[in-house]
Amino acid sequence: MLAAPVAWLLLALWEPVLAREVPPAGCVVAVSARAAAAVVTAAVLVWLAVIHRRAGTGLRGGGSREIAAAMITATLVGLGWLSVEASAFWYLRDAAGGDRVFHFARELTLSVLWAASAAGLGILLLAAAFLSQRHRGGVT
Numbered sequence: 001m002l003a004a005p006v007a008w009l010l011l012a013l014w015e016p017v018l019a020r021e022v023p024p025a026g027c028v029v030a031v032s033a034r035a036a037a038a039v040v041t042a043a044v045l046v047w048l049a050v051i052h053r054r055a056g057t058g059l060r061g062g063g064s065r066e067i068a069a070a071m072i073t074a075t076l077v078g079l080g081w082l083s084v085e086a087s088a089f090w091y092l093r094d095a096a097g098g099d100r101v102f103h104f105a106r107e108l109t110l111s112v113l114w115a116a117s118a119a120g121l122g123i124l125l126l127a128a129a130f131l132s133q134r135h136r137g138g139v140t
Contacts (some may be wrong), residue, residue, distance in 0.1 A: 003067050006077070013038060016087065029089045029092065037081065039081070041077050046070070075117070086113060087106055090109065092108075
């Protein structure tokens with residue numbers, strides 16, 4: 001049911017980053033309809049994952065596929081939003097007469113955002129695995 005709107009939002013978020021589009025005139029970074037849509041969509045997806053986790057006993061496979069799909073999609077939406085906003089920031093800075101090194105700064109910012117996102121996900125997965133083992137009595 002949510003597949004079509006979420007897929008459209010993912011495409012709308014990632015397309016300007018991958019196409020290296022210049023933001024429209026008057027664009028305010030991090031305060032836009034795109035930002036609001038991304039935050040609301042990510043929040044709804046995380047909420048769905050939490051609900052599936054709570055109702056996991058009644059779902060086939062404990063709802064692990066649904067939880068994973070919702071969390072991965074929420075992460076992609078959040079990463080897409082951060083990438084679009086970082087790109088818009090550097091394009092607007094260049095348009096305002098900034099240095100010509102904006103391309104390097106943009107790429108560096110995207111690399112740091114993506115690396116931080118990957119590190120954060122890794123830490124969350126390790127913490128979840130540790131807590132799962134501890135809950136089962138495997139780690140003391």
